[in-house]
Amino acid sequence: MKEIKINRLPAPTWRWLKVNDRNVKVPEAFVPAVTDDRAENLLTEAASADQTEGESGLGDVFAEVIEASKVPARTYSIRGAQGRLYFRNHYTEDYMLAREEIRAEAGSRALIVMEADGTGTNGAHDIRISLEEGAKLTLVEVIRVDHAGVFLDGVYTEAADKAEFNLIQLVLGGGDVCLGEMVKLSGREAACQVDIGYLLDGNKEFDVNAVAEHTGKNTNSRIGISGVVDGTAKKTFRGTLDFVKGAAGAKGEVRDNVLLMSDEVVNRTIPLILCGEEDVEGEHGATIGKISDEAMFYFATRGIPEEQVAEMMARSMVDQVIAKIPDETLRRELLGEEDIV
Amino acid sequence: MKEKTQVADINRSLYDFRNEEKDAFRVEEGLTEEIVRQISKEKNDPEWMLEHRLASLETYKKIDVPDWGPSIEGLNMDNIVTYVRPKDNKMTADWDEVPEEIKDTFEKLGIPKAERESLAGVGAQYDSELVYHNVRKEVEEQGVIYTDLESAMHGPYGNMIREHFMKLIPATDHKFAALHGAVWSGGSFVYVPPGVTVEIPLQSYFRLNAPGAGQFEHTLIIVDEGANLHFIEGCSAPKYNVANLHAGAVELFVGKNARLRYSTIENWSKNMYNLNTKRAIVEEGGKMEWVSGSFGSHVSYLYPMTILKGNDSVMEFTGITFAGAGQNLDTGMKVVHTGKRTKSTVNTKSISKDGGICTYRSVVKVNPGATGAVSAADCSSLMLDDISRSDTIPVMDIRTDDCDIGHEAKIGRISDEAIFYLMSRGISEEDARTMIVSGFADNVSKELPLEYAVEMNNLIRLEMVGSIG
Numbered sequence: 149m150k151e152i153k154i155n156r157l158p159a160p161t162w163r164w165l166k167v168n169d170r171n172v173k174v175p176e177a178f179v180p181a182v183t184d185d186r187a188e189n190l191l192t193e194a195a196s197a198d199q200t201e202g203e204s205g206l207g208d209v210f211a212e213v214i215e216a217s218k219v220p221a222r223t224y225s226i227r228g229a230q231g232r233l234y235f236r237n238h239y240t241e242d243y244m245l246a247r248e249e250i251r252a253e254a255g256s257r258a259l260i261v262m263e264a265d266g267t268g269t270n271g272a273h274d275i276r277i278s279l280e281e282g283a284k285l286t287l288v289e290v291i292r293v294d295h296a297g298v299f300l301d302g303v304y305t306e307a308a309d310k311a312e313f314n315l316i317q318l319v320l321g322g323g324d325v326c327l328g329e330m331v332k333l334s335g336r337e338a339a340c341q342v343d344i345g346y347l348l349d350g351n352k353e354f355d356v357n358a359v360a361e362h363t364g365k366n367t368n369s370r371i372g373i374s375g376v377v378d379g380t381a382k383k384t385f386r387g388t389l390d391f392v393k394g395a396a397g398a399k400g401e402v403r404d405n406v407l408l409m410s411d412e413v414v415n416r417t418i419p420l421i422l423c424g425e426e427d428v429e430g431e432h433g434a435t436i437g438k439i440s441d442e443a444m445f446y447f448a449t450r451g452i453p454e455e456q457v458a459e460m461m462a463r464s465m466v467d468q469v470i471a472k473i474p475d476e477t478l479r480r481e482l483l484g485e486e487d488i489v
Numbered sequence: 490m491k492e493k494t495q496v497a498d499i500n501r502s503l504y505d506f507r508n509e510e511k512d513a514f515r516v517e518e519g520l521t522e523e524i525v526r527q528i529s530k531e532k533n534d535p536e537w538m539l540e541h542r543l544a545s546l547e548t549y550k551k552i553d554v555p556d557w558g559p560s561i562e563g564l565n566m567d568n569i570v571t572y573v574r575p576k577d578n579k580m581t582a583d584w585d586e587v588p589e590e591i592k593d594t595f596e597k598l599g600i601p602k603a604e605r606e607s608l609a610g611v612g613a614q615y616d617s618e619l620v621y622h623n624v625r626k627e628v629e630e631q632g633v634i635y636t637d638l639e640s641a642m643h644g645p646y647g648n649m650i651r652e653h654f655m656k657l658i659p660a661t662d663h664k665f666a667a668l669h670g671a672v673w674s675g676g677s678f679v680y681v682p683p684g685v686t687v688e689i690p691l692q693s694y695f696r697l698n699a700p701g702a703g704q705f706e707h708t709l710i711i712v713d714e715g716a717n718l719h720f721i722e723g724c725s726a727p728k729y730n731v732a733n734l735h736a737g738a739v740e741l742f743v744g745k746n747a748r749l750r751y752s753t754i755e756n757w758s759k760n761m762y763n764l765n766t767k768r769a770i771v772e773e774g775g776k777m778e779w780v781s782g783s784f785g786s787h788v789s790y791l792y793p794m795t796i797l798k799g800n801d802s803v804m805e806f807t808g809i810t811f812a813g814a815g816q817n818l819d820t821g822m823k824v825v826h827t828g829k830r831t832k833s834t835v836n837t838k839s840i841s842k843d844g845g846i847c848t849y850r851s852v853v854k855v856n857p858g859a860t861g862a863v864s865a866a867d868c869s870s871l872m873l874d875d876i877s878r879s880d881t882i883p884v885m886d887i888r889t890d891d892c893d894i895g896h897e898a899k900i901g902r903i904s905d906e907a908i909f910y911l912m913s914r915g916i917s918e919e920d921a922r923t924m925i926v927s928g929f930a931d932n933v934s935k936e937l938p939l940e941y942a943v944e945m946n947n948l949i950r951l952e953m954v955g956s957i958g
Contacts, residue, residue: 160557161850161882168557391900393875408890411857415888419898421881426872426902436887436894 149173149270152213154206154300155328155357158388159422167384167418170326170355172298174210175270178217178245182238204274205302206328206357214247214274221247221276226285229257237273239266239293248275252283252311261478263290265321269297276304279311281335286314288473292321298353302328309335309364316472319346319375324353331360333367333398344373345469347462348381358402359388362428366397374405374469376462382414387432393424402432407465409438409458505758506597507727508590508698513616515573515699520566522546525671528572532639532674537651545660545670552664559788559817559846564762569734571672573616573699580637582623591615598725600694603940608721610635612693614706617674628687634680635691638707641678650678653709657740657768657796665736665764665790669705673738676706679720683744686717690752690938695737697726697757703734710740712747714772719750721941725785728758732787735761741769743777745799750778752937754945757785759815764790773799773828780936781808783820784948792850794823797831797859808837809933809945811952812845812877821850821883826892830861835868836932842873842952852884853894860891868898871929873922923953 156169204211224233237246244266252258264273271293279285293299305313319325331340340360348354360369371387389400402419419432439461447457473479516524525546529539554561575588584592584601595601595613604611610624612635624635634646642650660670677693697704712718726733735757743749749769757763763786769777779793795804804824812818824833839847847870855862870879881898903925911921927934927949934942 157882159880159882161884162557162852165852165884165886167884167886396875408887408892411860411889411891413888413890415885417885417887417896419883419896421870421879421898421900423870423872423879423900426875426877428901430900432881432896432898434885434894434896436885437892438890440893 149175152209154210154326155355155386156207157357157386157418157420158359158390159420161418167386167416170384172300172326173270174213174272175243178219178243178272179241180219181244181246181271182240183222183246184236184238203276203304203330204328205304205330206300206326210300210302210328214245217245219245219247221249223249224251226250226252226256226258226283232259234261236263236265239264239268239271239295241268243270244268245272245274250275250277252277252279252285254280255282257284259286259288259474261288263292264299265292267293267295269295271295272300274302277306277313279305279307279313281309282311284312286474287316288478289315289317291317291319291325293325294322296323298324298326300326303330305331305340307331307333307335307338307340310337311335312338313340315340315342316469317344318466318469319344319354322350322352326355327357329358331369333360333362333364333369335364337366338364339368341369342371343469343472345466346375346383347466348376348383349378350381351379352381354381354383356384357386359390360400361390361392362395362398362400363392365395367395368398369400371401372403374465376407376409376465377413377415378409380410380412384416386418386420388420388422389430389432391423391425391428391430395425396427398425398428400430404434404436405465406436407439407461408436409462505727508594513573513575513699515570518568518570518701520546520571520668520672524571528672528674531572535642538642541655542671545667548660549664549667549671552667554664555790558790558819561762561788564732564734568701568731570699570702571705572674573702574618575615578618578620580619580622582621584621587620591620594696594698595621595694598694598696603692607689607938607940608692609687609689610691612637612677614675614693614695614704616697616699616702617704619675622677624691631685631687632682633685633687634678636678638676638678638709646678646680649680649711650709653711653740653742655738655740657742657770658738658766662766666738666766669707669736669738669766672703673705673707676708676737679710679718681712681716681718683714683716687719690719690721692721692723695724697733697735700729701731701733703736706737708737708739710749711742712744712749714744715746716744717748719752721938722751722753723756725756726758726761729760731760733758733761734764736764738765739767741777743769743771743775745772746774747772748776748778750780752780752941754782754941755785756948759785759787761786762788767793768796769794770796770798771802771804774801775799776803779806779808779822780933781806782933782945783808783810783818784952786818787815789818789820791820792823795833796825796827797833798827800828801830802828803831804833806833806835806837807933807936809930810839810847811949812839812841812847813952814843814845817846819848819850823852824854824864826855826859826862826864829859831859833864835866837868838929838932839870839879840873840926840929841877841879844876846878848880848882850882852886853896854886855889855892855894857888860889862889862892862894864894866896869929870898870900871926872900872902919953923950926953
C-alpha cells in the first residue's frame with residue numbers, strides 16, 4: 149500500500165484544521181471489480197472518451213493511480229433519447245477497481261444507475277463523463293459497500309454548451325467512503341445538480357470533495373448534501389463554487405444540511421466560493437445541529453415517542469435526496485422501506 | 490452585455506504625509522540575537538522578558554512562512570528595521586511636551602481633538618515607542634489603569650502582566666507571533682477593575698513613519714468581573730516604495746459577566762504587510778464584541794480569534810474589508826466554543842475593486858462538551874469590477890450534537906436595477922454606487938462611535954471616487 153492525498157481543497161486554509169485534503173492508502177495494484185449488467189442495458193461499448201484522460205473526481209494524484217492500475221475502463225457512447233444503463237459493481241475481493249468512461253453525444257438523454265456492494269477492502273470506482281452540446285445525463289449511484297479500509301469513488305464530468313448533468317449519490321453501507329465530484333461547466337449555459345445523501349453511524353468516516361468549476365457563460369450549478377451523523381462517525385464535506393473570470397452570468401449554490409445525533413460525532417463543513425468574475429451570483433449555506441427541542445415537543449404532543457422521532461427525522465434527511473431520483477419504480481427498486489433505518 | 494465599470498484609486502493625502510527621520514535612533518536592519526538583546530536593553534526589560542524574547546527568536550527561526558494565504562515574498566526581514574524611535578524620546582501626558590513634528594502628525598490625524606471631545610484616554614505610538622499617554626482623571630479615579638505596557642511591567646501590575654503576557658498568543662502560534670515575541674515594543678496595558686464601567690472609549694493610535702520599519706506593539710487588556718469597556722484602535726502610515734511590516738499583538742481577557750468592545754479602523758499604507766494577531770478569551774457570562782474595518786495594507790493576514798471558555802459567554806463579530814488596487818487582504822475571524830450555552834454571531838462584508846483581492850477566511854469550532862452552542866454567520870461579498878477577486882473560505886468544525894450552527898454567504902455585484910432606480914431619481918451613477926457601497930458597509934458603521942463611522946464612510950467615499958465607464 150502507498151499513501152496519497154485526495155480531495156484537495158481548491159484553496160487551502162489553516163493547516164491546523166487538517167481539512168485541506170485527505171490521506172488515504174491505495175494498493176500498489178488493483179484488480180477489476182465484478183460488474184453485473186442488468187437486462188435493461190441498452191448500450192454497447194464504443195470508442196474511449198479520451199478528453200477526460202488524466203482527470204479524476206478525487207484529484208490528479210488519484211488519476212495517476214488509476215492510469216497506472218492497468219484496469220481497463222468500460223466505455224460507452226450514448227446516442228439519442230432515453231438511453232438507460234443499469235449495473236452493479238461487486239467488490240467481492242480486496243483492492244478491486246471499477247472504471248467507466250462515458251461520452252454523451254450531442255442532444256442525447258440518458259439515465260445511468262449504478263450500485264456498489266461487497267465486503268472487499270480498499271475498493272475504488274472512477275467514472276469520467278463527457279457531455280456534448282445539449283446532452284442531458286442523470287447518474288444515480290448507490291453505495292452499499294460494507295468493508296474495512298476506505299472505498300474511493302471519483303466522478304469527473306465535463307459539460308459543453310447547454311449540457312446538463314444531474315448526479316445523485318447515496319451512501320448507505322458500512323465502512324469508510326471518500327467521494328470526489330468534479331464538474332467542469334465549460335460550455336455556455338451548461339448546468340449541473342449534485343445531490344448527496346448519507347447515513348453515518350458507528351465509527352464510519354465520510355469524506356467528500358465536490359467542485360463546480362464555472363468557465364462558461366450563464367452556467368448554473370447546485371450542490372446539496374444532506375444526511376445524518378451518529379455514533380462516533382466523522383464527516384467532512386468540502387463544497388466549492390469556482391467562478392473563473394469570463395463566466396459572466398453564472399450562478400451557483402452549495403448547501404449542507406446535517407443532523408447530528410450523538411455527542412461524539414465530528415462534522416466538518418467547508419463551503420468555498422472562489423470568484424474571479426464580477427457578474428455572477430454565488431451563495432452557500434450550512435445548517436448543522438440536532439433535532440430542535442421545538443420539533444421534539446411537537447411530536448411528543450402527538451404521542452410519537454422520541455426514538456421514533458429520531459428515526460423519522462433521520463430518514464427525512466436522506467429522503468430529500470432519494471426524492472431526486474427521477475423514476476419512482478427505480479426508487480422503490482433501489483431502496484425498499486427496510487433500507488432506510 | 491452588462492456594462493463594466495472601472496474605479497480609480499483613492500486620494501490618500503490625508504494619511505500620506507511623512508516626517509524626515511531627524512535624530513532618530515534605529516537598530517540595524519535584519520533580525521539577529523544581537524538586535525534582540527539591543528532592543529531589550531533599550532527597554533530596560535526584566536530578565537524574564539529578555540529570556541522570552543530570545544526563546545521567541547529561536548521559535549521564529551524554526552517555523553515556516555504560511556503557504557495557504559497571500560504571498561509575502563516582498564517582505565524580506567533582512568531589510569526591516571525592527572526598532573526606531575526619536576533620539577530623546579520620552580512618553581508624556583501633555584501634548585505640549587511631544588516633539589513638534591510628532592505632535593503635528595497626530596494633530597493632522599485628529600487625535601488630540603478626539604481626545605478632548607470624546608475619549609476617556611489616548612495612547613499615541615510613533616514608530617516603535619509611545620510618545621503620549623493620558624487618561625482622564627475621573628476614569629483614573631474609578632481605578633482604571635491605562636498606561637504603556639513597558640512601564641506597567643515594572644510597577645504594581647508587573648506580576649499581572651507577567652501572568653498574562655503572550656499566554657493567549659504564544660510565540661509558537663505562528664511565525665509572526667514568534668517575531669513579535671522577539672522584538673515587540675510599545676503598546677498599552679489596560680486594567681478595568683470589577684464592576685467598573687468606562688462610559689466613553691479609550692483609544693490607541695499607531696503611526697508608522699519610518700520607511701522600511703516594523704511596528705510590533707503589544708496591547709494587553711484585562712476587563713475584570715462585571716466591568717465594561719470600549720477600546721478603539723486606529724492606525725496609519727505614509728506610503729513608501731519599500732515594505733513596512735506590522736506584526737502587533739492584542740490579547741484581551743474578558744472576565745466573568747464583563748463586556749469588552751474592541752473597534753479597529755485599519756488604514757495602513759499600501760506598502761504595509763499587516764500580519765497582526767488578535768485574540769480574546771471570555772469567561773462565564775462575558776461578552777466580546779469585535780468591530781473591524783480593514784481598508785489599508787498591501788497584504789493583510791488578520792483573523793481576530795475568540796475563545797468562549799466560560800459558560801454562557803458570547804461573541805459578536807462585525808467586520809468590513811475593502812481591497813483596492815495592489816491589495817491582497819486575507820481577513821476573517823476564528824471562534825472556539827468550549828463552554829456550555831455559548832453564542833457567536835458573525836456579520837461580515839467585503840468589497841473588492843480595481844484588481845484588489847479580498848479573502849474571507851474563518852473557523853467556527855465547537856469542541857466536545859460545548860453543549861448548547863449557537864452560532865450564526867452571515868458573510869456577503871461585493872465585486873465592483875471584472876478585474877478583482879473575492880474568495881470565501883469558511884470552516885465549521887463541530888464535535889457535539891447539542892448545537893445549532895448556521896452559516897450563509899453570498900457573492901455578487903451591484904445590481905443594475907438598484908443603480909437604475911437611483912439614477913432615475915436624479916442621482917449620478919458615481920453617487921449611486923457610493924450610496925450602495927456605503928449602505929453595504931452599514932453593518933460596521935452603525936457599531937462605531939459617530940466620529941469613527943464618519944471616518945470610515947469618508948474612506949469608502951474616497952475609494953469610490955473615480956471614472957465610471
